[in-house]
Amino acid sequence: MNILMVLTSHDRLGNTGEKTGFWLEEFASPYYVFKDAGANITLASPKGGQPPLDPKSDAPDFQTPATVRFKADPKSQAALATTRKLSDIKAGDYDAVFYPGGHGPLWDLAEDKNSIALIETMYAQGKPVAAVCHAPAVLRHARSADGSPLVKGKAVTGFSNSEEAAVGLTEVVPFLLEDELKRNQGNYSKGADWQSYCAIDGKLLTGQNPASSEAVAKALLAHL
Numbered sequence: 001m002n003i004l005m006v007l008t009s010h011d012r013l014g015n016t017g018e019k020t021g022f023w024l025e026e027f028a029s030p031y032y033v034f035k036d037a038g039a040n041i042t043l044a045s046p047k048g049g050q051p052p053l054d055p056k057s058d059a060p061d062f063q064t065p066a067t068v069r070f071k072a073d074p075k076s077q078a079a080l081a082t083t084r085k086l087s088d089i090k091a092g093d094y095d096a097v098f099y100p101g102g103h104g105p106l107w108d109l110a111e112d113k114n115s116i117a118l119i120e121t122m123y124a125q126g127k128p129v130a131a132v133c134h135a136p137a138v139l140r141h142a143r144s145a146d147g148s149p150l151v152k153g154k155a156v157t158g159f160s161n162s163e164e165a166a167v168g169l170t171e172v173v174p175f176l177l178e179d180e181l182k183r184n185q186g187n188y189s190k191g192a193d194w195q196s197y198c199a200i201d202g203k204l205l206t207g208q209n210p211a212s213s214e215a216v217a218k219a220l221l222a223h224l
Contacts, residue, residue, distance in 0.1 A: 008104030011052035021052030030217035048085035101133030132207035151186035
């Protein structure tokens, strides 16, 4: 199993002067689900190298067994520090792609032509495409072979409007993910705020929030 994980390279939280990036749990938990299953994992990001970590995700309140394991794992830290450039990635080399969230992807991966092409190609090849929390934003401009939005008519989830309001960033983000998935005619559904909730529609797998990351990763493995 060759699994590609694509992380954000964007580190600025709008005009707030605060930092953002990827959310640690949403990377670490799926990473170890894949690693423990014996998968070959390739890490990529738009700029390559070390992707920015959302400092909030490193706070004591948000530590999980996977984040603790990652902090004690120099080999995996080294892998994260040397992500490949997304423009160098070929869809044919991988069996599936997984996008961890954090607010960063709303700015870069949602608009990234290489990412959009990768998703469209892998999906057309019958390969699973998975994204959690804010990362379903990467589906924003992705199209099916007939030119319609990739999410049209499909069950999807992602960080909800109520969760965005709870973290006080409704007016900061470039768009609200729940609204955007609905605008693209996705069949958006959600669970309770902060509880694990997944939407699986064939080879399209999405999770609502950080708590959903492990479940989506396991569903991806089951698919493979």
